[in-house]
Amino acid sequence: MLANVGIEQNLVEVRQRIAQAAARGKRDPSTIRLLAVSKTQPISSLEEAYQAGQRAFAENRVQEWLEKAPALPNDCEWHLVGKLQTNKVKYLDQRIFMIHSLDRFSLLEKLNEQGERRQLVWTTLVQVNVARDPAKAGLMPEEIPDFLNSIGDYPYVHVQGFMTIGALEASKAETQGFFRQLRVLRDTLQSQTWSGVDLRELSMGMSQDFELAIEEGATLVRVGRRIFGERG
Ligand SMILES: *Cc1c(COP(=O)(O)O)cnc(C)c1O
Numbered sequence: 001m002l003a004n005v006g007i008e009q010n011l012v013e014v015r016q017r018i019a020q021a022a023a024r025g026k027r028d029p030s031t032i033r034l035l036a037v038s039k040t041q042p043i044s045s046l047e048e049a050y051q052a053g054q055r056a057f058a059e060n061r062v063q064e065w066l067e068k069a070p071a072l073p074n075d076c077e078w079h080l081v082g083k084l085q086t087n088k089v090k091y092l093d094q095r096i097f098m099i100h101s102l103d104r105f106s107l108l109e110k111l112n113e114q115g116e117r118r119q120l121v122w123t124t125l126v127q128v129n130v131a132r133d134p135a136k137a138g139l140m141p142e143e144i145p146d147f148l149n150s151i152g153d154y155p156y157v158h159v160q161g162f163m164t165i166g167a168l169e170a171s172k173a174e175t176q177g178f179f180r181q182l183r184v185l186r187d188t189l190q191s192q193t194w195s196g197v198d199l200r201e202l203s204m205g206m207s208q209d210f211e212l213a214i215e216e217g218a219t220l221v222r223v224g225r226r227i228f229g230e231r232g
Contacts, residue, residue: 115156152195161201
């Protein structure tokens, strides 16, 4: 299994593998950002990653983020991934760089309310369930155009792209297919103009499949265990 030691070394390796995957996909590596998914990891591990030059971190629970954020330097970039409960939105502020899990109208409304209260515009990604996995969150691909159509009615929410999670039991070919579907959906919808929407980002790929995701066009990869080791 993955070693729990050597966060700095793990980061070096992951960055190398990102560069190699970018080369295979004929992509400029500077268009791919590595997010260190630090959920459940102790603050000391985040500090170790920070020392090794990592600045972008992703958490999936608001409560945990509230505890960790003040412990890390101010130039950390915080991403929220995973199901976001509407009753947690009130705790979010300008320290959140991007929310990857916009997946329903009720959350859109709550974010807009809170954005107005704080006078800031949230940068979000719409989560798409390309795998059609009933266990996973996210809108179905066919629901996306209607959803994007309404973003303009919520001035405190900006959509900057799509996010997806591959299916748990998928083969490599299936996973590749899901990533490709998300890119094709983006490319198709990008030709239309939506208010409050630009579709530059594709957040896809985790420890087991980030290279595949990069070859298929990911701009944000979310890597946890490959950096920090297995979660306790
Ligand atoms: C936990 C998590 C990841 C990271 O998964 P690893 O397998 O540890 O790389 C990425 N994205 C989301 C949404 C997650 O919840």
